[in-house]
Amino acid sequence: MAAKRPAADDGQAARTDGAVAPQPRGSVMRDVARLAGVSHQTVSRVLNEHPNVRQETRRRVLEAMQALNYRRNLAARTLVTRRSGTLGVVGLETTLFGPASMLYGIEDAARTAGYFVTVASVRTLERRSVLEAVDRLCQQSVEGIVAIAPKPAVTNALVQVPSGLASVGVGGGADDDAVPTVRIDNAAGARLATQHLLDLGHSTVHHVAGPPDWPEARERVEGWRGTLYAAGAPVPPVEPGSWSAQSGYEQGQALARDPAVTAVFCGNDQIALGLLRALHEAGRRVPHEVSVVGFDDMPDSGYFLPPLTTIHQDFAELGRRSLTVLLDQIQHPGDRPADHVLLSPELVVRASTAPPRA
């Protein structure tokens, strides 16, 4: 028997002193098979829960695996099955609350479904770096790609993905029909916020927007503007900004000087935080003189001064849903049109909004 693999043992010994030490080798299927007194194929059957294995044999194999602390080699399995059991995530290198939460939602759902997750983060959302990230994931032979995709460059890059590879964009805007997406209804969220302020009696609502090149920000602007139109309220101008508290603070300083401003809807909670500070410094009290609404419902926004009324979106759920879509694609690789899942955000009323002073 040993004669069949002449180089096995000797070769192993002869290989010492390599430049970079290879991983120490654990036991492999052959070892388990030998210990259990069966063929390697039977071990494989037990592992893959093939029905036609005698109970007694299965027990022996499982015992041998236990005894040898056997772990199946995924590389070998991947090589032959062409299925890696791995999904890729293209993530933006940011600590914005949303993206981070989505990542964990995705990982959680992937684990439940029996998949591994590898991350390729990009520092910028340029087309080139996204393509590079996708390429890295393809090398890993991932079975599908989730792109945390706030900007079109990302989903566009997905279109270039080698044909047949499943993909989904999560949490961005809706600008490309070719790639399935899962996102929240930003316009609806903006409408909720704006209408809430109008309903309180404000004659109009100002808006401090996120970066204009982010579709999410644009959709929120449109929802806000549409609501004002529908109500016949004047539409104040919008200045370009970023997602940061600093941006909210800077624009807030200007708004605070304008006594006509009684209600402000912010592109996200961080902007709202900056705005609150600017209003406070200018001596304008919230919500008595100015009402403020945010977007995202970060864990902290209930503890702002005052606690922030905002639009809640469930990032973890977004991550989970994106995985549902992705797995569906993997299992039924029909080329029917990409689906677009749209989740509804909710208004959370806290203490930063009130009717305008008479």
Place this chain on the structure above:
Amino acid sequence: MAAKRPAADDGQAARTDGAVAPQPRGSVMRDVARLAGVSHQTVSRVLNEHPNVRQETRRRVLEAMQALNYRRNLAARTLVTRRSGTLGVVGLETTLFGPASMLYGIEDAARTAGYFVTVASVRTLERRSVLEAVDRLCQQSVEGIVAIAPKPAVTNALVQVPSGLASVGVGGGADDDAVPTVRIDNAAGARLATQHLLDLGHSTVHHVAGPPDWPEARERVEGWRGTLYAAGAPVPPVEPGSWSAQSGYEQGQALARDPAVTAVFCGNDQIALGLLRALHEAGRRVPHEVSVVGFDDMPDSGYFLPPLTTIHQDFAELGRRSLTVLLDQIQHPGDRPADHVLLSPELVVRASTAPPRA
């Protein structure tokens, strides 16, 4: 030539209609070799930048790779080299600012070093779930594991890692010498904060701590307490809490009622946020009546009301340094004692601290 691989084309056709479609196969090394008119081994040499390949040959191979859009199959490479080029991260499923930042720091450094990153997140820090996560990563045959390790259960689980596998804990406490760690000097940070307040003239400093079962929280308590001792200041009692704004708010309500409280050091910035709200609601002005210091320097804390004086720690750097340690272990697998890297945090003075009122 074709006779050598009789099943290649026919087998492919016969395999249609499998239950789950395997990945569509791209071109492989053999295809590139054929197109370039060389052997597959030469292609391998070009790929691995082996020096002894004629310039002209290399050019032809590269062209062929380009033309066929060739991508090397990492599973095959891993199988034979026993090196996966992948590192594993055990991450806590949380959106705390710190862990999320570290993840990106790690991924960034890993990419630079030519490694992939796969994530295994855990929902709780129990020993069992951490072990399970480590096991998942081992299956992936990662070459090293970074554990975002705020609690000892995590680093302890690392000790159980199959011998020879490199590992490092990042960002937790220092309670186990067996596993290398990279973390910031929490006690030193706490001393900075406390001393800052004492230097302003406060007769003592109160503390709202993080969860007592987190070493990080405990180290901060010790740093604070030690500084008070050294200054001969009375040491107020510490209540158990969590890292959340809610915890800060609840404990803040009690502190706000006590007129003897003029300076508070918080376990992190979120706690400080809650505390600020409690003080505000109780009508105690910050910093004029009460000074507050946080810990972490989240991006938003400069926009709290008032802007928060806090201890800055560089999470991304923490992630990068952990990778340095890990790669060092991989390249020099000597069994010398584990190193422990300790980064120094910095005091950032903003507007939430001032001398006590006369």
Place this chain on the structure above:
DNA sequence: CGCTAACTTGTGATCGGTAACAACTGGGGT
């Protein structure tokens, strides 16, 4: 008792790379 069907198990090929070794080139030194 023989025969087929279902269950169980083993054998050999294969996935796509890399490692080891052999074979073939073309100078440079004596």
Place this chain on the structure above:
DNA sequence: ACCCCAGTTGTTACCGATCACAAGTTAGCG
């Protein structure tokens, strides 16, 4: 002219799993 060595390329075995197929075993049934 000869040898040797370095540079270049090809051949073959191998990593550790799965798959297809064959072979042996048991059971059911006329």
